[in-house]
Amino acid sequence: MGVEVAVEGLTKSFGSQNIWRDVSLTLPAGEVNALLGPSGTGKSVFLKTLIGLLHPEQGSVIIDGTDIVQCSAKELYEIRKLFGVLFQDGALFGSMTLYDNIAFPLREHTKKNEDEIRRIVMDKVELVGLAGAEDKLPGEISGGMRKRAGLARALVLDPEIILCDEPDSGLDPVRTAYISQLLIDINAEIDATILIVTHNINIARTIPDNIGMLFRKELVMFGPREVLLTSDQPVVKQFLSGDRFGPIGMSEEKDEAVAAAEAAMQAAGIAGGGTKDDFSEVIPQVQPNPDMPVRQAAIRHRQNVLNIINDLPAGAQAAIRASIADEDRRAAESPEHSATLVAMANHQFDYPGGVAVDQYGTDTEVVSSAGGATEVIETPTQVITADYEADTDTIVIDDRTEEVTTVTREDGTRE
Numbered sequence: 001m002g003v004e005v006a007v008e009g010l011t012k013s014f015g016s017q018n019i020w021r022d023v024s025l026t027l028p029a030g031e032v033n034a035l036l037g038p039s040g041t042g043k044s045v046f047l048k049t050l051i052g053l054l055h056p057e058q059g060s061v062i063i064d065g066t067d068i069v070q071c072s073a074k075e076l077y078e079i080r081k082l083f084g085v086l087f088q089d090g091a092l093f094g095s096m097t098l099y100d101n102i103a104f105p106l107r108e109h110t111k112k113n114e115d116e117i118r119r120i121v122m123d124k125v126e127l128v129g130l131a132g133a134e135d136k137l138p139g140e141i142s143g144g145m146r147k148r149a150g151l152a153r154a155l156v157l158d159p160e161i162i163l164c165d166e167p168d169s170g171l172d173p174v175r176t177a178y179i180s181q182l183l184i185d186i187n188a189e190i191d192a193t194i195l196i197v198t199h200n201i202n203i204a205r206t207i208p209d210n211i212g213m214l215f216r217k218e219l220v221m222f223g224p225r226e227v228l229l230t231s232d233q234p235v236v237k238q239f240l241s242g243d244r245f246g247p248i249g250m251s252e253e254k255d256e257a258v259a260a261a262e263a264a265m266q267a268a269g270i271a272g273g274g275t276k277d278d279f280s281e282v283i284p285q286v287q288p289n290p291d292m293p294v295r296q297a298a299i300r301h302r303q304n305v306l307n308i309i310n311d312l313p314a315g316a317q318a319a320i321r322a323s324i325a326d327e328d329r330r331a332a333e334s335p336e337h338s339a340t341l342v343a344m345a346n347h348q349f350d351y352p353g354g355v356a357v358d359q360y361g362t363d364t365e366v367v368s369s370a371g372g373a374t375e376v377i378e379t380p381t382q383v384i385t386a387d388y389e390a391d392t393d394t395i396v397i398d399d400r401t402e403e404v405t406t407v408t409r410e411d412g413t414r415e
């Protein structure tokens, strides 16, 4: 499994120019994460700080028990072997074939012989769909192929953490969808922790388990994707909709005069150019291809989210419950569609203050709960969760509506 990356109180400046300050977040082991933010907010700088290419003035980055901000050069060298990095332009050596580019980290960092190197390189070449192009030079292939070659090179050392700086830049929407699918498949296959830096709203909506956003030198938020996607914060709403009206300006933040002028334009019915899509409706996350193993991160992520769900905003809670219900419904309807969904639907999740049990029996649907939010999660064979905030639930069994009272035992479990 990938390793957790714990960032605490990180601050970075170049001379007198502060880029961001007091950034704290945790990339959970093996989960897929995205970092959004307007241009120039320091997303790439953040990514480079995570691998120790840039040194922050304050804060810590704990990876596998080592603070890479304070560690020795030798320790940093070892920690860096955990990383695979896809830089914005692929960062391939122009004079080397794709094969030699992809083989480069293996020749540089391992003592593997050329037969072993060939096996690994060709395996990755095939994974990213570049079979047959391995003898070409980077200048002879398209931007999308260069991205995929960069990804193949990032994968040859079996990384536990994969950083992708704008994997979509320069790609058309279809190629972007392919590379996004590839990242989810890779996550299913090797369970690496992934951080994607992107402006791409489709990627943000469908790929990560968690999303964060940088703005005005701070991390606006970081957490389960539903939290950001349902956020009411003006900067988040503006960024997701791509509208020019809002706190994000062309260069720096807007002053009051500009904001007032925009408000007047909006009142006069002038459009800001943004999409009118309703982002508060959280659309399904992309699933691994059917031939992929179960994405263990999805199962862990669901458990992580359920552990904190009661502390999240109401809109995010509702979106998470809807996501879970939708995932389980789709798994039930087309079991062959995704092993991950089916595995999740069959998984027993633990809840704070209680245990996950099918206490309502098979084919039972919880339709409402007294005293708390309703949890409606059902598979054809069992209810896998219920609202443990409530003591009394109204349930439906074969068209009969019944009140069920649960009793909390001393050890926190319920019956």
Ligand SMILES: Nc1ncnc2c1ncn2[C@@H]1O[C@H](COP(=O)(O)OP(=O)(O)OP(=O)(O)O)[C@@H](O)[C@H]1O
Pocket (backbone or CB within 6 Å): 014, 019, 037, 038, 039, 040, 041, 042, 043, 044, 045, 046
């Ligand atoms: N090595 C450096 N020395 C000095 N300033 C730098 C350096 N690297 C980045 N910067 C500055 O840091 C700021 C943030 O840059 P960065 O590339 O991280 O932004 P970004 O959010 O990734 O932008 P974009 O989305 O446009 O790629 C910019 O003002 C940039 O000029």
